[in-house]
Amino acid sequence: MKKADPSGPPGSMFELFNEIGIIHQLSTTAFNRTLPDGLHVSHFSVVNHLVRLGDGKTPLELARAFQVTKANMTNTVARLEERGLVATSPNPVDGRSKLVHLTGEGRAFRERAIGALQPMIERIETLIERDLVLSAIPALRHLREALDSDRDEH
Amino acid sequence: MKKADPSGPPGSMFELFNEIGIIHQLSTTAFNRTLPDGLHVSHFSVVNHLVRLGDGKTPLELARAFQVTKANMTNTVARLEERGLVATSPNPVDGRSKLVHLTGEGRAFRERAIGALQPMIERIETLIERDLVLSAIPALRHLREALDSDRDEH
DNA sequence: ACTATATAGTTCGATATCTAATCAAATGGA
DNA sequence: TCCATTTGATTAGATATCGAACTATATAGT
Numbered sequence: 001m002k003k004a005d006p007s008g009p010p011g012s013m014f015e016l017f018n019e020i021g022i023i024h025q026l027s028t029t030a031f032n033r034t035l036p037d038g039l040h041v042s043h044f045s046v047v048n049h050l051v052r053l054g055d056g057k058t059p060l061e062l063a064r065a066f067q068v069t070k071a072n073m074t075n076t077v078a079r080l081e082e083r084g085l086v087a088t089s090p091n092p093v094d095g096r097s098k099l100v101h102l103t104g105e106g107r108a109f110r111e112r113a114i115g116a117l118q119p120m121i122e123r124i125e126t127l128i129e130r131d132l133v134l135s136a137i138p139a140l141r142h143l144r145e146a147l148d149s150d151r152d153e154h
Numbered sequence: 155m156k157k158a159d160p161s162g163p164p165g166s167m168f169e170l171f172n173e174i175g176i177i178h179q180l181s182t183t184a185f186n187r188t189l190p191d192g193l194h195v196s197h198f199s200v201v202n203h204l205v206r207l208g209d210g211k212t213p214l215e216l217a218r219a220f221q222v223t224k225a226n227m228t229n230t231v232a233r234l235e236e237r238g239l240v241a242t243s244p245n246p247v248d249g250r251s252k253l254v255h256l257t258g259e260g261r262a263f264r265e266r267a268i269g270a271l272q273p274m275i276e277r278i279e280t281l282i283e284r285d286l287v288l289s290a291i292p293a294l295r296h297l298r299e300a301l302d303s304d305r306d307e308h
Numbered sequence: 309a310c311t312a313t314a315t316a317g318t319t320c321g322a323t324a325t326c327t328a329a330t331c332a333a334a335t336g337g338a
Numbered sequence: 339t340c341c342a343t344t345t346g347a348t349t350a351g352a353t354a355t356c357g358a359a360c361t362a363t364a365t366a367g368t
Contacts, residue, residue, distance in 0.1 A: 008202075011288055013275055017181055018199070019294040022221045024178040026301040027171055029326075042354070045172070048162075060316060067176045072355055074318055079353095096316040096363045121167055127300040132293050134165055139290035140173040146281035147180040183356075196324070214346060226325055228348055233323095250333045250346045 016143075034120050036112050037083070042066075042076055044113050047085055047106050055102040058091060062100065067148070085109050170297075188274050190266050191237070196220075196230050198267050201239055201260050209256045212245060216254065221302070239263050 008014025031041045046062055057065075063073035077100055080086040085106035091097035162168025185195045200216055211219075217227035231254055234240040239260035245251035 008206075011291060013279070013288070016288060016291055016294070017185075019291065019298055020174055020178050021182070021195075021199075023294060023298050023301060024174050025221050025325095026298070028175070030301070030304075031171075032326080040354075041175075045175075052162075058316075067179055068354095069356060070317065071319080071357080075354075078318095091316090094316075094364075096361095098317080124300055124304055125167070127304060128297060133297045133300075134167070134170060134293075136290040136293035136297075137165060137170055137173065139287050140170070140177060143282060143287045143290075144173050144177050144180070146278055146287075147177060147184070150278055150281055151180060151184065179355090186356080194324075212346075222324095223326065224347065225327080225349080229324075232348095245346090248334075248346075250331095252347080 030120060031117065034116050036116050037109070039083070039109070039113070042068075042072075043080055043085070044110070046073075046076055046080060047102065047110050047113075050086070050100065050102050051107060051110050055086075056099045058097050058099060060097070080106070083109075184274060185271065188270050190270050191263070193237070193263070193267070196222075196226075197234055197239070198264070200227075200230055200234060200254075201256070201264050201267075204240070204254065204256050205261060205264050209240075210253045212251050212253060214251070234260070237263075 008018060028041050031044075035041070035044055045066060049062065049065060050057065059073045059077050060070060062077070063070050066073075068076075077086065077088065080100075081088060083105075084103055087101050087103055088098045089101065091099050162172055182195050185198075189195070189198055199220060203216065203219060204211065213227045213231050214224060216231070217224050220227075222230075231240065231242065234254075235242060237259075238257055241255050241257055242252045243255065245253050
C-alpha cells in the first residue's frame with residue numbers, strides 16, 4: 001500500500017541505510033508500545049543482555065555491547081535502578097567503576113516483556129517469509145562490524 | 155575487536171532487530187557528525203527526497219514516506235524552514251494543509267551534504283564486501299513492508 | 309615516587325522523537 | 339443544510355540520545 005520511496009538509487013548504500021532506518025523506527029516504536037510498565041527497548045535490551053550473558057557487568061561494558069555512549073548508559077542504568085530492575089555495587093577491582101546486577105524484579109520484568117512481545121513477533125512472522133528475512137543477518141553482521149571498526153579509528 | 159553480542163539466539167528475529175538497531179545507531183551518529191551546518195540525517199533525508207522526487211509535498215506525505223509521526227515532521231519542516239532550506243505555502247486544494255517547496259539554499263545544502271558524506275561512504279566501502287552487504291536489501295524491503303502493513307492495522 | 313595521561317562515570321545542555329490533546333477544515337449522511 | 343466524523347497540522351509534555359565538559363581513580367614513564 002505504502003509505496004515507500006528508497007531515497008536513493010535502488011540497490012545503493014543509501015537505500016540500504018534508508019531501509020534500516022525505517023525498520024528501526026517502525027520496530028522500536030511498536031516494541032515500545034508493547035513493552036509493559038512504560039519501559040522501552042533500550043531498558044529491555046540491557047536486562048535481557050544481563051540475563052543471557054550474566055550480570056555484574058560495568059556500565060561501560062554495557063555501553064559497548066549496545067554501541068551507545070557512556071552518558072546514555074548512565075541514564076539507562078539509572079532508570080533501571082529507579083524501577084528496581086537492577087542494583088549496582090562498587091567494582092572491587094576498580095574504584096572508578098561499578099557493577100550492575102539483576103534483581104528478582106529485573107528477571108520477572110524480562111519474563112513479562114518477552115510474553116508481551118511474543119504475540120507481536122508472531123503476528124509479524126505470519127506476514128513475512130521468515131527465511132528470506134533472516135537471510136539478511138550475515139550481511140548485517142558484516143556491515144555492523146565494519147561500521148564498528150571504522151568508528152574505532154576516531 | 156568488538157565481540158558484540160547478538161542479544162538473542164543466533165539467527166533469530168531478535169538478533170536481526172538487534173543488528174538493525176546497532177547499525178542504525180552507528181550510521182546515524184556517524185552521518186550526523188559528518189553533515190554540514192549542524193544538520194541531521196532527518197533533515198538531509200527530507201531535502202534529498204524533495205530533490206529526487208519533486209517538491210510541493212505536504213508534511214503528511216513526507217511523514218508517511220519516512221514513517222515518522224506528523225508531529226515529528228512538523229518539527230523537521232519547521233527547522234528546515236528556519237534555516238531557509240525549504241519554504242511552505244498554503245495548499246490550494248485543502249485549507250488545512252500546506253506544501254513544502256525547496257529553496258535554492260536547500261538544493262545547495264543537499265550538494266554540500268552529499269559531498270561531505272561521500273568520503274565516509276567510500277571509507278566504509280573499503281571495509282566491506284559491497285555485494286554481500288547490498289544483498290540484504292530485498293530482505294529488508296520485504297520486512298519493512300510487513301512492519302508497515304502491520305502498523306496500518308492499528 | 310611524581311607527574312602526565314588515560315579511563316570510568318556523571319552532569320549539562322541541546323535536540324529528535326514519541327504520544328496525547330487540540331484546533332481547524334473537509335466530508336458524508338440524515 | 340447541519341451535524342458528526344475524519345483528517346492535516348500544531349502544541350505540550352516526556353524521554354532517549356548525543357557531544358562536551360567535568361570529577362575521580364588508575365596507569366605508565368621517567
